[in-house]
Amino acid sequence: MDKFDIGLHETYKSILAEYLVTNSEHSLYKAGKFSRELIKNNMSPEDMINLHVSVVQTLIKNLPKEVSDTNDLLLEVMVGYGLAYLEHQSLRDRQKQINSEFAVAAKMQKQLLPIEIPDPITLDVGIKAVAAGPVSGDYYHLQEDENGYLSIAVADIIGKGIPAALCMSMIKYGLDSLPEQRLRPGALLENLNRVIEQNISTNMFITMIYGSYDLQNHIFHYAGAGHEPGFYYQSGTNNFQDLTTKGLVLGLKRTARFQEYELKIEAGDFLVLLSDGVTECRTEDGFITRAEVTTIIKKYLHLPAQKIVDNVYDELEKLQDFQLQDDFTLMIIRREV
Amino acid sequence: MDKFDIGLHETYKSILAEYLVTNSEHSLYKAGKFSRELIKNNMSPEDMINLHVSVVQTLIKNLPKEVSDTNDLLLEVMVGYGLAYLEHQSLRDRQKQINSEFAVAAKMQKQLLPIEIPDPITLDVGIKAVAAGPVSGDYYHLQEDENGYLSIAVADIIGKGIPAALCMSMIKYGLDSLPEQRLRPGALLENLNRVIEQNISTNMFITMIYGSYDLQNHIFHYAGAGHEPGFYYQSGTNNFQDLTTKGLVLGLKRTARFQEYELKIEAGDFLVLLSDGVTECRTEDGFITRAEVTTIIKKYLHLPAQKIVDNVYDELEKLQDFQLQDDFTLMIIRREV
């Protein structure tokens, strides 16, 4: 007989003895609690089987020899499960280690994002960004400059996880190193495309919308690189209009060109920039459509921009049963006066 | 009785029946193989127990009722193990997913390193870099420019794993964006230090040695930031000399200054640059010392630089029982003529 904790032996013996007399659910409940205790103590399943066998032998007099023999064979089989159990423990340790690495990485990613949301007097800005996994593959940028322009970007790295996180830092350093091109968002994307094309492997691509909001004249200059179209909401008509752009995803072709657009924003109107994690969220009944997203936004029109994006996120999270399939980035920029 | 695969039931029954007659190791061997089969088929341990119980009931006539009762209780306990087993499977899937992410990330990291090792006519260059984990926190740089200088760097991010990998791309983009300062390695480190200090969190630091090798005059200009000192090997005396430098680790203090050094390299002599993963490798008998590293190098002096670093790695890997504790980077630059 192997040695094991005498306490465990006694506990199991008393539960089993009680069950033999009562056949009660109460004893089975105790057995369940005992099981939890064993697992907490990392007792492997073959040790548990051995404990069971040894207790049965003390409780049942004259146990047929055949029954003991079958137990020997069971033990042999359970050693295989014991190995899986040990592997489980080391995987769990490894997972804990990786989780703490991810926590640090997520913090580092946060530092790549704007520390605080700019709050120009004439605009109301709201942003909600949530990663589907431990690190994000969506990036956003919001920066007011001294010339009265607010530069705005949302980017989505195709792919998720660690590779996407590595790419994200490159977008940030790429944007930082490029000269400001407030009125030429297409040229900015061209330059960024070259940086990306040079630095990342052929199978990593990035979609992006980049724009510059002229705070004086309320004109939004923008260009897009294969990115999910945003919306322009007109309060006059109570309608959403797509911000379609022409341009290849970044990293695909060194010489790609990006069409530039401009849009006059009227008081009370707003821009919606987003990543496809907002519009392509998968629910039990298929995918959410763009029309469904604007319908949800309409429910909250009367609220400040930040409240709108928060509410949209809450609704979509619930629709997806709290399991995001893709990184989520939603930004609303409303002209107040 | 629960249903389970009739084939499994028959197989287990025949093994158990054989064992009841023979009590042989051969049957136990079959039980071991059967166990492997079950695990391959993701059969959970409580299902296995149930299979065992049901087979025992068909094989042993007049099994005492008490024995069946004890089996019911055992089943209750094993459900807890079943949960751990299911968790194991999903952890394994998650682990596979992360491993494939790491594989892509490692490929991306490779792209940050020199594609090919420069091979100036007068020098013999060898480099061995191995990550302890799936991604590396060591970085090296080797680049010959059109002015006859070879710039050389080895950096070590304090910390490992995903956060270190994120940092590493920053060093690369940082170095790329800085103007060349061939004869002023200290100034280069000052600029890099500022980039790092701005972009990364307060608890991430980087050690680095950066130098510029004048291929015409064989003078090595270098500076260090808290990095493991390299060696200078003089063939005349057959001795190694430490390349000690003065300078804080990068990312600690925005205004840090880095002392500049220069060293004349004679024909047949060589430089050894490394990360602390080479000198601080832990063996059963404690840590390897710097003297032990140079002793190993001396054994291979007659070989080309690449062979030397490969051999040193092989020896140290074995001393550590094939479990690297830290990322390993070892570089040898020998003046041939």
Next chain:
Amino acid sequence: MMSQTCVEVKSEWSIVAARQAGRTIAKDIGFGSVDQARITTAISELARNIYLYAKRGQICIEKVVLLNKVGIKVTALDKGPGIKDIRKVMEDGFTTSGGLGAGLPGVKRLMDEFTIDSTVGEGTTIDAVKWLR
């Protein structure tokens, strides 16, 4: 036929009562002994959660029939503090790794269907179904 059996959860004793009710119904429906043990363990976890975090609530168990399949549905209801971050609670190993037991991810694994509805300050409702195979 489709009647529901409900057990008030307010003590450790009532966890046993909920288990007993679940096992009886599971056996009636025709679940084998392993599945009975799994369903009972799931009920145990749900009842224990109520007892520990909401102090009181209800476990209801009923037979469900859908097209050509039959199963057991367990509903756990409480007016407790609610769960703030459901995504986090449902993460793998979030509960087991702390040694606290199977917790909600465990219940999800033991059963075939699992839905959770929770509002902070108002309470939590969990539905879990297991189909007879």
Next chain:
Amino acid sequence: MMSQTCVEVKSEWSIVAARQAGRTIAKDIGFGSVDQARITTAISELARNIYLYAKRGQICIEKVVLLNKVGIKVTALDKGPGIKDIRKVMEDGFTTSGGLGAGLPGVKRLMDEFTIDSTVGEGTTIDAVKWLR
């Protein structure tokens, strides 16, 4: 006293012989039934590795005494192809995840000490020790 029992591995049958030898010695030393099963499983894996990858080799088993402890030492020797990347082979789950069985990481887990020495083209020697507690 400290004699070694060696079994030639050249067929599936000899895996059983190696197991038998290991179990007998483990029982003699005083290992309980669970540890006997673990030691036998480790021997099985080592013998199987030889049989599958090196075609033939040897499993030797002996009692070891060190200061105040006693244990069993299993040595697996072959002149097979050798292992190219030992780091990779010893990675967790490298073998089990493929469903190929416990493999070498499993042997390491089943025993207390484990050392491996392998040269490509020359063969592999593995020593594994389990101490009596």
